[in-house]
Amino acid sequence: MLNPQITNLLIMLVMMQLARRVDMEDETNIMYIRTAYVASVALSWFIYQLARRAIVTKNDLTTLKYVKPANPMKGEAEQLEVTTVRDYDLVEIDGAIKSIYTGLAMMGFMHLYLKYTNPLFMQMISPIKSALEHNEVKIHLFGAVPVGDLKRPFSAPSMFGAKPQGPKTDKKSVEAAERAGQGGDKRE
Amino acid sequence: MSGLLAPMIKLSALVNSFNDEYISKSYEELKQMTLLQRLTLYNWTFEIGAVFVIVMVFAFYKLGLYYNTRITDRLFLQLNDYLKNDQQFARVGFANKDGSKLQYLAEKQKTWFTTFATGRSAIESLCVRTHMHERSNPAAMLMERVLGAFFPSLVVRDLEEFCEVVVKPNGIYVANETARPNANPSEILNNFKFVTSIVHKSSMNEVRRDNYHLSLTRTSESAKLPVEYVYMSEMNQLNEFIGHYVPNFLEVLKEASQILHCISFTDLPTEKPLTDKKWDANLLPRAVIRTSVPSNEAQFKALKSVIGLVIAVYDNFTKDLVHKNPNVFITNDLLKKTSQLRSQELAKIVKTMKQVEREMALEKKQEAEKEKRRLLKQSGENENFDQKKRDRKERRAKNRQKVRM
Numbered sequence: 129m130l131n132p133q134i135t136n137l138l139i140m141l142v143m144m145q146l147a148r149r150v151d152m153e154d155e156t157n158i159m160y161i162r163t164a165y166v167a168s169v170a171l172s173w174f175i176y177q178l179a180r181r182a183i184v185t186k187n188d189l190t191t192l193k194y195v196k197p198a199n200p201m202k203g204e205a206e207q208l209e210v211t212t213v214r215d216y217d218l219v220e221i222d223g224a225i226k227s228i229y230t231g232l233a234m235m236g237f238m239h240l241y242l243k244y245t246n247p248l249f250m251q252m253i254s255p256i257k258s259a260l261e262h263n264e265v266k267i268h269l270f271g272a273v274p275v276g277d278l279k280r281p282f283s284a285p286s287m288f289g290a291k292p293q294g295p296k297t298d299k300k301s302v303e304a305a306e307r308a309g310q311g312g313d314k315r316e
Numbered sequence: 317m318s319g320l321l322a323p324m325i326k327l328s329a330l331v332n333s334f335n336d337e338y339i340s341k342s343y344e345e346l347k348q349m350t351l352l353q354r355l356t357l358y359n360w361t362f363e364i365g366a367v368f369v370i371v372m373v374f375a376f377y378k379l380g381l382y383y384n385t386r387i388t389d390r391l392f393l394q395l396n397d398y399l400k401n402d403q404q405f406a407r408v409g410f411a412n413k414d415g416s417k418l419q420y421l422a423e424k425q426k427t428w429f430t431t432f433a434t435g436r437s438a439i440e441s442l443c444v445r446t447h448m449h450e451r452s453n454p455a456a457m458l459m460e461r462v463l464g465a466f467f468p469s470l471v472v473r474d475l476e477e478f479c480e481v482v483v484k485p486n487g488i489y490v491a492n493e494t495a496r497p498n499a500n501p502s503e504i505l506n507n508f509k510f511v512t513s514i515v516h517k518s519s520m521n522e523v524r525r526d527n528y529h530l531s532l533t534r535t536s537e538s539a540k541l542p543v544e545y546v547y548m549s550e551m552n553q554l555n556e557f558i559g560h561y562v563p564n565f566l567e568v569l570k571e572a573s574q575i576l577h578c579i580s581f582t583d584l585p586t587e588k589p590l591t592d593k594k595w596d597a598n599l600l601p602r603a604v605i606r607t608s609v610p611s612n613e614a615q616f617k618a619l620k621s622v623i624g625l626v627i628a629v630y631d632n633f634t635k636d637l638v639h640k641n642p643n644v645f646i647t648n649d650l651l652k653k654t655s656q657l658r659s660q661e662l663a664k665i666v667k668t669m670k671q672v673e674r675e676m677a678l679e680k681k682q683e684a685e686k687e688k689r690r691l692l693k694q695s696g697e698n699e700n701f702d703q704k705k706r707d708r709k710e711r712r713a714k715n716r717q718k719v720r721m
Contacts, residue, residue: 189517189543191535202469210520210535226465303534309661311524311531312588 132261136254143250152245165235165248172259173228175269180221182268188213194281195296195305208305209281209295216280221264228255334359380451381426387611388429388446391479391619392420395444398620399433403627405442406435425452437497438634439627440486446479446609478577481605481623485630489638498638507637507646508601510654512554513580514545514569523577523606524548529584532661542566544573548580550657553650557581558625560645561632568625572618577606579626584658592666603630 130138151157189212196207211219235251238244259265263282266272274280283294296302338358346354396419400408409431410418420431429446449457463470487504488497498504511529524531533548538555541547547555558565558579569576585598603626610619636644 191517191520191537191546193535208524210524212517212520215518306534307532309528309532309588309664311526312528312586 132257136257139253139257140250143253147246147249150249152249158245161245161249161252162239164252168252168255169228169232172255173225175256175259175265176221176225176228176262179262179265179268180218180225183214183217183221183264186214186268188217192216192280193297193302193306195301197295205310206296206305207310208302208308213280217264217268220282221262224259224262224264231255331362334361376454377452380454383451384426384448385422387448387609388420388422388426391446391610391616392429392431392444394616395620395623396420396431396433398623399442402620403433403624404436405433405439408433425450437488437490438485438630440484442484442623442627443482444479445482446477448477448609477609479575479607479609479619481607481619481626483603483605483623483626483630485601485603485634487634487637489631489634491635504634504637505601507644507651508581509583509599509651509658510550510554510557510646511580511582511584512549512557513547513578513582514541514558515548515578515580516573516576517544517546519577519606520546520548523580527580527586527604528588529582529586530578530580531588532584532657540566542570542573545569548578551650551653557645558629561629562625565625568618568621572607572622575607575610575615575618576622577608578604579622580604580606581629584661589665591669592662595662595665 150161152161191210192213193208193210196209198204198206231251235248238247263278267274267278272278277283281295281297335358341357349357396408399405410421412418420429422429427448427450429448431444432441433443434441451457460475464475485505485508487501487508490497511533513523513530513533515523515530515535520535524533524535530548533550534552536547536549536552536555538547540559549555549557558581562568581603583599583601585595585600586604587598589595589598605622605626607619607622608615610616633645635641
């Protein structure tokens, strides 16, 4: 199975070639592209909502502990996260739903305000593809077992087969972070 | 850029166009008209719109204040009544200068509310603080929400609504009104130096992030607890502390599962101390209850039960200590272990403090050197020094060339 990032790249290349053959000035074509894009976004939103409902219904309150890697961009050190499977899944799925809204806002600006149709055409497939490839959708809608790549907390897949960088879950790291006394930092 | 501003320019042109007719009149023409004629000629749409917006802002302001006060009135009246009559606190609430009674204090546009109770066996004081949204300013509230959704790091602590109850023990046990209090309260309070909590699973991350004392604990699930809760204690042996003193605590936890975030018995500070002085100054035995703001009768009752639970724990624990009950839960061995953790934490703080001091001293030294150099340059002495340096470099370069040749 190909890496999702590689397939995204391939789809992008194919869509670029197709976009050159479609008349983007034709009003009828624009209407078809708009319809296809909106349908794709609506369907992916619907898929995420179904997964969300499944998460809430399951209400899995198993405790999940892991150490979130440091984020030098935000000046954050390694941090312990203590949550439940339900809350972790909800954060993941809500993040995906939020990314749909962000994408919609960007596409809306580019298409309605700047009058570009190309980005709309390029983005016709990726929302559904992302939704179907989302780990939470695989677990809660397709019944995949949460082991291997689907084991929580998820690691971001690496593009060229390198070891994925993700949260630490080993007992030693978790215990060290648990007693580190990082809480209660005064925030102004 | 002009494209981005186009809608604004259009709107401004539209507003200006309301009074095209009025503006087209010359000064002399307007002067000849009566006041009424001028008033009727002028298009007041924009002004009416502005007044409408002001009225709406005022209405929202009043409604917001009313909503917050309505909830807190009910909450604090019930709580004060409970503390006074059921829990036998001698003093509850505040008094105005004229002697009239004040049930609670409201601060910061009625977003922070406080009540206080004192004068009771085993409890020095009980303080209830509630934070509510600034409903009187819905625009700011909405903006905070939107910003928080897209930039979570910008969200300030205490933005959410919550109710926090802090119960401080006094180490004095008085069995009845005629009994004499024990004479060794500070000795008794030495036994309150430990951290144990019961935390709702939906708040685990938040409470660990916001409370230093909880970020030193281990999180552990237990079959003895309802599935929504976990223990957070500095040692697993402390997990049974609450259950030991109030066996029916499970019922209380179940009843309060809608609102309860955590019940924590601690002596360590909430805010991370950065110096040993702050560490010493903030060591204070207390119990902290954090909940959502209760909004209906069942939730008011649940909050009262949780407060009752904490007071009962302090009552029974203090009684055990005063009566030197051999079955007291907190043994000397446990206290030795907790004291060890405190020493380790204090050592860590002192180490970090010294490191910071060293870095600051180094920085200061570098600054002083820079300043000295700048002064030398100003006085011209540095030029000689620089010239010597340049000569030395040139000589070295020449020598190197000679060697190569």
